[in-house]
Amino acid sequence: MSILEIDKKNIWHPFTQMKTSPAPINIVSGKGAKIFDENGNEYIDAISSWWVNIHGHCNETIQKAILKQIQKLEHVIFAGFTHENAALLSEKLISILPENQNKIFFSDNGSTAVEVALKMTIQYWKNQNIQRNGFIAFEDSYHGDTLGAMSVGSRSVFTDAFSGYMFESYHAPLPSEENIDSVMTQLENIIQEKKPAGFIFEPIVLGAGGMRMYEPKFLDMIIELCRKNDIIIIADEVMTGFGRLGKTFASDYLTNKPDIICLSKGITGGFLPMGVTSCAKYIYDIFYSDDITKTFFHGHSYTANPISCAAANASIDLLLSEKCQNNIEQIMNLHNEFIQILKNNDKIKNIRQKGTILAFDINTSDNEGYTNQIKNILYDYYIKNGVLLRPLGNVIYILPPYCITKDELNRVYEIINLSLKII
Ligand SMILES: Cc1ncc(COP(=O)(O)O)c(C=O)c1O
Numbered sequence: 001m002s003i004l005e006i007d008k009k010n011i012w013h014p015f016t017q018m019k020t021s022p023a024p025i026n027i028v029s030g031k032g033a034k035i036f037d038e039n040g041n042e043y044i045d046a047i048s049s050w051w052v053n054i055h056g057h058c059n060e061t062i063q064k065a066i067l068k069q070i071q072k073l074e075h076v077i078f079a080g081f082t083h084e085n086a087a088l089l090s091e092k093l094i095s096i097l098p099e100n101q102n103k104i105f106f107s108d109n110g111s112t113a114v115e116v117a118l119k120m121t122i123q124y125w126k127n128q129n130i131q132r133n134g135f136i137a138f139e140d141s142y143h144g145d146t147l148g149a150m151s152v153g154s155r156s157v158f159t160d161a162f163s164g165y166m167f168e169s170y171h172a173p174l175p176s177e178e179n180i181d182s183v184m185t186q187l188e189n190i191i192q193e194k195k196p197a198g199f200i201f202e203p204i205v206l207g208a209g210g211m212r213m214y215e216p217k218f219l220d221m222i223i224e225l226c227r228k229n230d231i232i233i234i235a236d237e238v239m240t241g242f243g244r245l246g247k248t249f250a251s252d253y254l255t256n257k258p259d260i261i262c263l264s265k266g267i268t269g270g271f272l273p274m275g276v277t278s279c280a281k282y283i284y285d286i287f288y289s290d291d292i293t294k295t296f297f298h299g300h301s302y303t304a305n306p307i308s309c310a311a312a313n314a315s316i317d318l319l320l321s322e323k324c325q326n327n328i329e330q331i332m333n334l335h336n337e338f339i340q341i342l343k344n345n346d347k348i349k350n351i352r353q354k355g356t357i358l359a360f361d362i363n364t365s366d367n368e369g370y371t372n373q374i375k376n377i378l379y380d381y382y383i384k385n386g387v388l389l390r391p392l393g394n395v396i397y398i399l400p401p402y403c404i405t406k407d408e409l410n411r412v413y414e415i416i417n418l419s420l421k422i423i
Helices: 003-010 060-070 084-096 110-126 147-152 160-165 180-194 216-228 281-285 306-320 322-342 374-384 406-419
Strands: 027-031 034-037 042-045 101-107 135-138 169-172 198-201 232-236 260-263 275-280 348-354 357-362 395-398
Touching (some): 084 306, 101 281, 110 260, 180 216, 306 322, 322 348, 322 406
Antiparallel strands (some): 357 395
16 A cells, blocks of 8 residues: 555544645655655645745754764653753843743643643742632634643634634733724723733634734733733743744744743754743742642653754754854745735735745735635635645745745745735
């Protein structure tokens, strides 16, 4: 049986209607910004494979770090034991995260990093016998697919089936120059009425919600309001972390720093799953007690896996290198030039860029957003032309690995330009 036949027989793919979706492409290898299929076709991975491969595919530095670790220790239970790579990684993270971040809690992916942040916040109040209720979040936000993470995300076709099983959260519109006063008033009312436990947000760019961007100054205003009301501030940097928006973290654009930060995706350079939830000391201190009931009872089997930690240490070193920082700068400059070309195209609107992300919307008479069917036509066109781009409904975005070359990025722009001629 071929790989595709075995796949069809056995496998249930994520976010995929198995009845109507075409067969997947069998990828056999990757190098840099490219992946290669079983028939010898190559594709420029312009979305860093679900936003994880910040250094591209098969990066040799990360490969070597993994190989070295595999020969020493593959895994060890992380309660009652620790190891060198976890310690090194915690030091590294604390040195690059906003100054108030003081403790590192490991988990396995973006959703678990968010679950941990939510549970930490809930128990932070419970440990002090203070009644707080639910979370503030933004409309169109996405925080993952586990039940807690879905509960704080916006409601959509993704969450409909589970509506009776999610807890309440209070969604405010994304702030802009036009609505900031009304958003602040709405939030003040929610805070007065509900006394929320925390405020969770994707800082500056809402990823899965359509690469929607908003100004750090408005987020700073909202954080200030929440802080005045003792609401715990949670930045979900699962997508925005590790250089994606130009600075190491999106929180680096903020004056008011979060209490808790969720990380995943780029942390290991896309080699291995890992989630991290960092927090300020004053959060941790509320759990630090002789009373066993104040313990944070949460953990996962692969918590702080030594191989994942080794990959993360190598990936962060690469990110901080001059070469990588120059690459990020180059992507931002090239995006800027492409925007000047896109501006003349009347088939599109809302052209936007933050750091290495460039996005725009296709004008459409159908419903905007994820269910817009133009994504299927465009996705097929991009694949046929050797570019991996995965539109979010009528939103086209580029989120490349930092190692992408100028020629590769120009090819992505060329194919996008051509695609706009077929619609
Ligand atoms: C902002 C944000 N938070 C959380 C998640 C969930 O991460 P994971 O898919 O690793 O569970 C995602 C995934 O896209 C995300 O973009």
